[in-house]
Amino acid sequence: MATTTLEDVTATTRRPVQAARRRRRPVITWVGPVVVFIGFIGLWYALAAYYASRGLPYFVPYPHQVLAVLTDPEELQTLGTALLHSTEVAMTGLAFAIVLGTAWAVIMSQAAWVERSLFPYAVVLQCIPILALVPLIGILFGYNFQARVIVTILIALFPMVSMTLFGLQSVAKQQRELFQLQGVSRVTMLRKLQFPAALPSIFVGLRTSAGLAVVGAVVGDQFFQRGNPGLGVLIQVYASRLQGPQLYAAILVASLLGVAVFVVFGWLGRLVVGRWYDFT
Template sequence: MLGRVLGPAAVFVAVLGLWSLVSYVILPEQRRFLVPPPGDVFAAALTGPEAAHMWSALGRTTVVALVGLAIAFVVGVGWAVVMSQARWIENSLFPYAVVLQCIPILAVVPVVGFWFGFGFVSRVLVCVLIALFPIVSNTLFGLRSVDVGHRDLFALHCTSRWVRLRKLEIPSALPGLFAGLRISAGLSVVGAVVGDFFYKQNSPGIGILMDTYRARRESAELFAAASLASLLGVSVFVVFGWIGQRVVGRWSRA
């Protein structure tokens, strides 16, 4: 446990040291706005005049990301379960999951806003589009990777398709499902921030503030907002990783 803490802490201190070196030594004072010192960034995020706005916007972005992740989870798991029931269904539907993953999200975001407006619904939908594929692919992999001996045992007892899915396939797919959910959690935050950049109506999220600070050339506030958005992504990644460990860590070798 000590090694797991000291390693990341040492890297964090080294990054702060390199950051300070660039700000105070390499860059002249008139160009220091390009890389503001860490102290200025932390002050802007915690005690600065924009700190309250940043945290409020971060809360709204969190809501959008979690709602989008919840919808992506339900749709993705259902999609994977349907495809796992027959090979011809998988061959028919999985290519469209790949297409959804390969479409550049920046090209889709304006179309989503044109169809559904520029508010909460469109932001959530962007999160769903970004976060869907890892859940679908990892859940389908888990459902398909059930031990052959276990399948034969269920077939020997003439179990129904529903019993086999509920008692064998879904429990076996949980490690893959939570791996996909952990990836999608971070991607959902990315989708919420991207949606903020395009949809600037209603209450602002952290992405709108980042764009505002960029336009004002307020570099310390911009770095602070970007750091808070990154912290949100890391937090949801860690939380869902911890949940997955609690659910399957006691019996799964993974």
């Protein structure tokens, strides 16, 4: 005759509780964002009604007016073309920022005096207002695609440098000393110890830089308006013409591009390092 132990009773009573928690978790996941979204739309309508009552409807258009712009084929084609140009600038600048930032961090990780010599310049580069560099960038590189990419690099570079350096230096001292006792080269230590340990930090920096690259593309587009116009030029044109719904639609498309890039690189980070690290 089988006997029932206290552990069996505890496990039996625990299973329904765990199942209930698993059922509640998906509900909590989507209910919160939906409630916030409804509140945001309600606030938007209230602001639009306020400005419409003051005779300034182009300041804050109604959400359904913005939606009408996003569903209009002609307007959608204009926004789509500008979106492609801004995406091209953002991804090109991000690629350069990844390469330059990673190389910069690797060089600084080799010795403390190298880090002390180079890292202050990364901070200075991050702190310089882009507006102060615009005339110089325009004179040196023109006012076309190259200038927009450079602005994107300047805005997106620092997170890659700082987070990659942090990851490379986060290796445990015991592990580093073990590799040194084996007489391995610096390249082998980077490849087999430091880079695997730094992957979570690298992808955090990559995700941050990806979002900033979109900002850099839009900002650079507003400063350098020659060549193929992107979302930045479109935003300025709509603002100068007081086309409120079109302006908000362009801003919304730029925001969605930033969110999409952020989500894609977050997914890529979970795909690469999620097996060993809880990448959120």
